[in-house]
Amino acid sequence: MHNFLEKLPALVDEIKSLKEIIITNIVLIGQTPAPTFREKKRSKLFMDRLAEFQVDEVTTDGYRNPIGIVRGSDSSKPPIFVLAHLDTFFEKDQPINYIIKENTITGPGLLDNSLGVGVITSLPAIFKRLDLQFESDIVLAGTIQSIGKGNLRGVRHLLKTWPTPIRGGICIEGVELGRLNYSSDGMIRGEIHCSVSGDRSNLDEYTPNAIIVLNEVMNEIMNLKTSQRPRSRIVIGKIRGGANHGKIAFEAALGFEIRSDSYKIVKKIFRHIKDIVEGISHENEVDLNLKTISNLRASRLKYNHPLVKNSAAVLETLGIKPFSKSTESAQSIFLSQKIPAVTLGITHGENVYKDKATMEIEPMYKGIAQVIGVLMAIDSGVCDEQ
């Protein structure tokens, strides 16, 4: 491992020499729309690009997650997974145009997560340029149905149905370089929908307003006590409703997220919200429905886990200062299945969830070198020790 660490900084320039290929992959992937549940075009492109780079096997799993396998030299070693989610929060299913300037690339969905997917499709060319051979098979996956209502279904299926043990995993996200995530909060995302019947006989001043009802729900939720230990919090993240400035709103919806170190606390808060919803529904004689959109159990690697320690060493060798925060990415699915995994960010960027999401190009080469470094660490056995 240490030998390889010494060589890591020199790899950055080698990786940079493939900049046209890497940027092309990012742009071609990013310009192919992939809203959650409609990832087919991007999935095909992902496989086409891997096939063009002569990956040993390109296929889909039973859930249609596209994957490419770079065969390793030792068939007795379990595979290592490198994955990024294919879908983007950007809903429009229409052509997207990225803009490349001297030091930046800009475009919707770039940082979450076209950049990550583009980097994965470039890895076969990078392995070849660096003359890298791994003992394990490297499984390059673009998982579908991750975001929002997707609820990480793609990665859940991929890992659950994989026929062999898995040695370790690296989840790639566009930003932020230095991110070294090894824990996931417990989380429930829910939606409360309020519906007022339009054919009530008393369509007068007594007709409840769906927005006002949801406001009442919000106030009650904000009165809930969240604990400091285990850490927990509630975020009201989305609201929509009504049709017209001068009309009573018959429909309204509220999106929220509960997060905590402890999944028990998450469930407890969710039960409280359920009580609030039932109470207000009864008092106002309206339909209030509470729905779970997605959920995750809390899971974590210890800081002294060899994968975490070695990953931090890789980052530091490259002059990247590691920082950690909890994530609700695919990593949590790895960890919940007792597969050691970390999440890494590739570069610096801004406007992550806006049309003008922008990444810096230059730091990306270090970001890719860190992925190679962590892959080498897993291949050398750091996940096998525990």
Added chain:
Amino acid sequence: MNNNWLAKNTFHYSDFKDLNRLVEEKKKKNLKISLCLPTLNEEKTIAKEIIILKSELMTRYSLLDEIVVVDSGSTDKTRQIARAYGADVHKATEIFPHLEPYKGKGENLWKALYITKGDIIIYLDADIKNIHHRFAYGLLGPLLLYDHIKFAKAFYDRPISVGKNKMRPTGGGRVTELVIRPLFSLFFPDLTQLIQPLSGEYAGFRDVFERIPFPIGYGVETSMNIDIYQKWGLDVMAQVDLDRRIHRNQDTKALGRMAFVILKTFINRKIRLGLIDLKEELFDEMIQYNLVNDEYQADIFKIEGHERPPIIEIPEYREKFKIDRTQIQKRREA
């Protein structure tokens, strides 16, 4: 009218997606290929074009030998960005500095012939938002795989609905359908088979481009079609469906000025070919009106319509490419 041409010489880019085969043909025929991007303030699109074409057709498949940018004097960062991504960048005014400089796409294309090395030159507009390497290999395909084809022109899907869930590509844009196609129908019916005669993307052999004149501005595509057709016939030409191209929208007045230049180029060609005799000079001003504070005000655009001669007639060019006058004579006879 030679109406077999459309069926025989129309291709789809996917006919040429076996890039290894194109590379083999290029090697076998010992050809060099240059890509030229004429620019004027294209900082938003130029990098993407260079990177994608370099990645796919230079680094991964050695089809292109050089990417050359000829710039009309951009005031944004076009030249700086193009250089940063490895293109060979030239200011148009610095090529043949002793000639009177003109500003226009045709000028850049013409001058590019002097600074490029290729036996085949691909010209792509630099404002293609959805650039993909098919734009270049699609045009190269017919030139590399069919010995009789010397010039290939792009056309694109401009889909219209033809029933539920059915779309099909149709003809060109407004200027094509309202100006060019009627003119071709009247005077050169064979050329009506070009689906989009004004498309800005084409490729051809140097010995075709060096022997035709280049109008400076918008007229370059029209004159190129007519000149190649007149000199070598329709069979040396091909057209390739490159799928979709996302265009920069132009307003009707801009299209009007475009139509003016094209009409002028067309009429001048007819005069030169002795096909019509005009009793008086054409005017060189396009006059358009705007309503400002309840008054009509004229916008007058002077469009002189300069034209560069076949570049083979320029001594520096002949010297650089080692062409002597006897060769030119022989080529003429051939």
